[in-house]
Amino acid sequence: MLVGSPKEIKNHEYRVGLTPESACELVAHGHQVIIESGAGEGISASDDDYRAQGAEIVDTAAEVFERADMIVKVKEPQAGERAMLREGQILYTYLHLAPDAEQTRDLIKSKAVCIAYETVTDAHGGLPLLKPMSQVAGRMSIQAGASALEKAHGGRGVLLGGVPGVMPGKVVIIGGGVVGFNAAQMAVGLGGHVTIMDRNPEVLERVGTHFENRASTRFSSKANLAEAIAEADLVIGAVLIPGAAAPKLITRDMLKTMSPGAVLVDVAIDQGGCFETSHATTHADPTYVVDGIVHYAVANMPGAVARTSTYALNNVTLPHALRIARLGWKEALRRDPHLAAGLNVWDGHITCAPVAEALDLPHVPVEQALA
Structure with a gap:
């Protein structure tokens, strides 16, 4: 199979779908790889x-x-990229379609085979292709939030860890999954006063056991x-319903109860x-603001x-890319129901039920x- 990776064009997106090492693996398995010039510059490749x-x-x-049988990207295709997709071509990338009707319409129109990293599952009910980016985003959320809390950036002027004699900043993390857990690790490490909220008692028990007295847990009732x-x-929004639009847990009215200069990530x-x-x-x-x-x-x-x-992303996406390239997308998905869960759009149809429901569009089963 001919596998291609274009340069990412989303604002300040420096990742690339294939590392040189991933290209090497594909070539070693008998496939052709084409890369747009400069695609790897953001990772010093x-x-x-x-x-x-x-x-x-x-x-x-x-x-x-034009040439590739399978396009391997990182972010969802932008409008100009979607216009270049063709019928039957495989698109393997993050899509996040539920809140994006325009992208969904374009992918339906293209009749491409669109496999979304974020809905591929595993035997344990996890989302293995989303997990590494959730780990990164969770850890970055505390860095970003701590910076935004600085007065020069519009925040309250609070140092998350405090200093002797001054209370640390209060951090509330909504969701105890991968993002929330990694955010809590960073916030606890900085010395913040951390509360993790979730509606799943098992999640609360797990994170409570891990952090012991370094973080508090609380059931996420209204x-x-x-x-x-x-x-x-600082509030970190770390909720996820796989494939579906995120629930709106904090309303505008609730902002009025917060201290001016507090931060939402x-x-x-x-x-x-x-x-x-x-x-x-x-x-x-x-x-x-x-x-x-x-x-x-x-x-x-x-x-x-x-x-x-x-x-981190290539570590988890490459094995599936190799399988798709070797077997073709249909046989690869037939043999692996977890990979089949990643199929979001096929032949002009939505095959991911949460996406169809979120956008009120017809659904065709995988x-x-x-x-």
Whole structure:
């Protein structure tokens, strides 16, 4: 199979779909790899690095899209990229379709085979291709939030860890999954006063056991959430419903109970955000203020640490890419129901039920696509 990776074009996105080492693996298994010139610059991988591993360098993204049987990316295709997709071509990347009707319509129109990293599952009920980026985003959320709390950046002027004689900042993390757990690790490490909220008693028990007296846990009822938010200096939105739009857990009215200059970091923004006042921002202009509360809602947080993120992502995406390239997408998905869960769009149809429900569009079961 001919596998191609174009240069990412989303604002301040420096990751790349294939590292030189991943290209080497594909070539070693008998496949062809084409890379757009400059695609690896953000991870300090030159065109010559790719050539040394047997990949071909091409001048434009158009050539990658025209020639490749499978496109391997990181972020969802932008409008110009979607226009280059063709019927039957495999697109293997993050998609986050539930809050993005325009992208979904374009992918339906293309009749491409669109496999989304974020809905591929594993035998334990996890999301293995989302996990490494959730780990990165969770850890970055505390860095970003701590910076936004500085007075010069519009925040309250609070140091998360405090100093002797001065109380540390209060951090509330909504969601105890991968993002929330990694955010808590960073916040605890900085010395913050950390509360982790979730609705799943097993999650609360797990994180409570891990952090012991270094962080508190609290059931995420509406009343408890409202009380915790009112006292917080920094709130991390770390909720996820796989494939679906994120629930709006913090309303605009709740902002009025918070201290001016408090910070909200919405890690769920890829799925539409879990704060009512959230809208996607970029690394170029990451924050905005609503009712005195600083919002950080960058939709590709891991792109800022591109080398770490790209290698972590390739570690989990490459095995599936090799399987798809060897067997073809249909046979690969037939043999692996967890990979089949990643199929979001096929032949002009939505095959991911949460996406169809979120956008009020017809749904065709994955089984029909594989028949």
